[in-house]
Amino acid sequence: MVVPKVKLGSQGFEVSAQGLGCMGMSTFYGPPKAEDEMISLIHYAVSKGITFLDTSDFYGPHTNELLLGKALKGIRDKVQLATKFGISFAGGVRDIRGDPAYVRASCEGSLKRLDVDCIDLYFQHRIDTKVPIEVTIGEMKKLVEEGKVKYIGLSEASASTIRRAHAVHPITAVEIEWSLWSRDVEEEIIPTCRELGIGIVPYSPLGRGFFSSGAKLVESLANNDYRKSFPRFTGENLEKNKIIFENISAFASSKGCTPGQLALAWVQHQGNDVAPIPGTTKIKNFEENIGALSVKLTSEEMKELEAIVSSGGVHGDRYADMDFTWMKSETPPLSSWKGI
Ligand code: ATR
DSSP: OOOOEEEETTTTEEEESSEEEOGGGTSSSSSOOOHHHHHHHHHHHHHTTOOEEEOOTTTTTTHHHHHHHHHTTTTGGGOEEEEEEOEEOGGGOOEEOOOHHHHHHHHHHHHHHHTOSOEEEEEEOSOOTTSOHHHHHHHHHHHHHTTSEEEEEEESOOHHHHHHHHHHSOOOEEEEEOBTTBOGGGTTHHHHHHHHTOEEEEEOTTGGGHHHHTHHHHHTOOTTOGGGGOGGGSHHHHHHHHHHHHHHHHHHHHHTSOHHHHHHHHHHTTOTTBOOOOBOSOHHHHHHHHHGGGOOOOHHHHHHHHHHHHTTOOOSOSSSOGGGSGGGOOOOOGGGOOOO
């Protein structure tokens, strides 16, 4: 199939309608995967038309960008490259930073590791609530003016933070968790993006693999898999959430697709300003995910699907610590900024 393209934002940035989340290739989801296999997977994805690649300097830290740097050799002009800054891990301690010196140093580091002249889409990964968003975006704007970054984005930002940021420099995309079981963003964040003409990059569109494999996924996780700490994947919550997978699976059978494809198709159907980034480390799974682009859902089917997921409720927060999400992403007023 020919993978359609979508425009993110109002500045002319065009990406494949489905991207590839690269995080799990290096970190968080069990041990790092074999580098040569991941490079082959990235090349395969690009050859099939999935050209929008997502990474971050936090993944590893740094190893995922280094992997991408190797994978991009010879194919740089075929891909739309997104990376992120904002979560520092200096001395093994996690900190959120958006001060200008950090923004600049992070960008320089990413350019070096990715071995590119320019980052297509540069996201602030998490919002630094100590720094007015205008200050962070002001520095990102300079990076655009210097040609180091083409477009800028925010990840896990609230509607008011997005609005303030967009007033300083056009925001091209907002990356946010959006899937059949993470729909709180529909209340304010998605409408704000649409009002301002900002594209949306849904991460974890497969519910971190739950919609593909259900509770089996959780049973098979390696000890160091980050998902083991996620409330939705533990104890009683998992027991209750199992029904979601069962219901989606039954619906998928009636559509002649897999549950993962159905969940992904639901996100793909949200609009032509949306480019989800399912993550995978396997060609077989990649094939299944790209197949979701061929699954067509009517608006009645969309509603039916939403109803069967919400009927029993979704049990457990997205993260063990919700302080690192858009819910806690308000920044101080610009007038209060004294620098650091
Ligand atoms: P994230 O954005 O956090 O990467 P996601 O895209 O919702 O989350 O889901 C990624 C997870 O789904 C990964 O664990 C991935 O495992 P593999 O690397 O083994 O593929 C899993 N996943 C992705 N596509 C899948 C598929 N088609 N079948 C089974 N698991 C899949």
